[in-house]
Amino acid sequence: MFKKKTLRINTYEGYGTDTNFHAKGRALEDENVNFDSDQNTYKTLKNIYKQLESDEIPNTSIELKLSNGKIFETITDPEGYYHFNLTIPNLTSLTDNKGWVSYAVAYKTNTLKKQISDQNIFPGKMLIPSTNAQFAIISDIDDTILHTGVASILKWRVAVNTLFKNYDKRMPVEGTVDFYKKLQIGTKKSTVNPFFYVSNSPWNLYDYLCAFIEKNHFPKGPILLRDFRTPFDKTPKPTEPHKRSEIIKLLRLYAHLKFILIGDSGEKDADIYTKIAEEYPDRILAIYLRDVNHSRKEKRIKKIIQSFKTSPILLIRNSEEAIQHAKESGFI
Numbered sequence: 001m002f003k004k005k006t007l008r009i010n011t012y013e014g015y016g017t018d019t020n021f022h023a024k025g026r027a028l029e030d031e032n033v034n035f036d037s038d039q040n041t042y043k044t045l046k047n048i049y050k051q052l053e054s055d056e057i058p059n060t061s062i063e064l065k066l067s068n069g070k071i072f073e074t075i076t077d078p079e080g081y082y083h084f085n086l087t088i089p090n091l092t093s094l095t096d097n098k099g100w101v102s103y104a105v106a107y108k109t110n111t112l113k114k115q116i117s118d119q120n121i122f123p124g125k126m127l128i129p130s131t132n133a134q135f136a137i138i139s140d141i142d143d144t145i146l147h148t149g150v151a152s153i154l155k156w157r158v159a160v161n162t163l164f165k166n167y168d169k170r171m172p173v174e175g176t177v178d179f180y181k182k183l184q185i186g187t188k189k190s191t192v193n194p195f196f197y198v199s200n201s202p203w204n205l206y207d208y209l210c211a212f213i214e215k216n217h218f219p220k221g222p223i224l225l226r227d228f229r230t231p232f233d234k235t236p237k238p239t240e241p242h243k244r245s246e247i248i249k250l251l252r253l254y255a256h257l258k259f260i261l262i263g264d265s266g267e268k269d270a271d272i273y274t275k276i277a278e279e280y281p282d283r284i285l286a287i288y289l290r291d292v293n294h295s296r297k298e299k300r301i302k303k304i305i306q307s308f309k310t311s312p313i314l315l316i317r318n319s320e321e322a323i324q325h326a327k328e329s330g331f332i
Helices: 041-052 153-164 176-185 203-215 242-253 269-279 295-307 319-328
Strands: 007-012 020-029 061-066 071-075 081-087 100-107 122-127 136-139 195-202 223-226 259-264 284-290 313-316
Touching (some): 007 100, 020 061, 071 081, 136 242, 176 195, 195 203, 195 242, 203 223, 242 259, 242 269, 259 269, 269 284, 269 295, 269 313, 295 313, 313 319
Parallel strands (some): 136 259, 259 284, 284 313
Antiparallel strands (some): 007 020, 061 071
16 A cells, blocks of 8 residues: 655745745645765655655645744645745844744644644745845856756756766865855955855755755855746746846845856856846846856857946856956955
């Protein structure tokens, strides 16, 4: 007989302000996915399959409890996602010394008949950037900090790297951890400059990417992914690219902050970043694009760079080039 699956909630680390509380996550059947270090290829493939083939819990009541005891409630959407967008005063009083607000979400048990994992307590966090931040950093993930192979023919390297390699076997792009830590402390020598990671990877890979970022000691920050769409999805397609949408939200919410954008030359980062910089000309301090060693794409990126005058933009072959520019620009 098949064992009945319990329920769990995936909470995604989010961001907000002293008065704006945002939390997102997903109600799912518990597939018992565990990305142990040193696991074999078969278990990695099995775990990734389980994440991609997730069974969501739609239209169910979710409760969120802040550390001050206040409770809020919402309903999951048809894909199992919940969204809390609340106006709450003085949220900064609930932060830890790194600016994170802790909370817990739970199923409203009187509406369910299934068993729930982890005693129905699923912790989450939301970042409120420090008022001492000099700037914020938005970084892509694939081929920017994580060797992925997005620019490979038919994206075959993406499949091999994601499906068959556990997070602890994946290599960070050389020098990126050092560069990012330098940006995080800026010139004030205090880890106050916030990081946001934006990727076209689906939310199904959230735990995998979190494990990679934590293992390699990248600065902690919200990871903003997208919904995993199939040809049978009935929900409307987004009206604009995911990365653009997420970056614009950050620019609007943190109108007092300037941003550094980091991506690569493999896909559309150059197009998206330069367009945003033109729309927000005083907000983008610099754009760094990692060269993925693809001659045709490099040629196209160089044309964009040559015609772009709004913000400094660099096609970098290694992190030392970016560090040198950041020093000369007074960022670090």
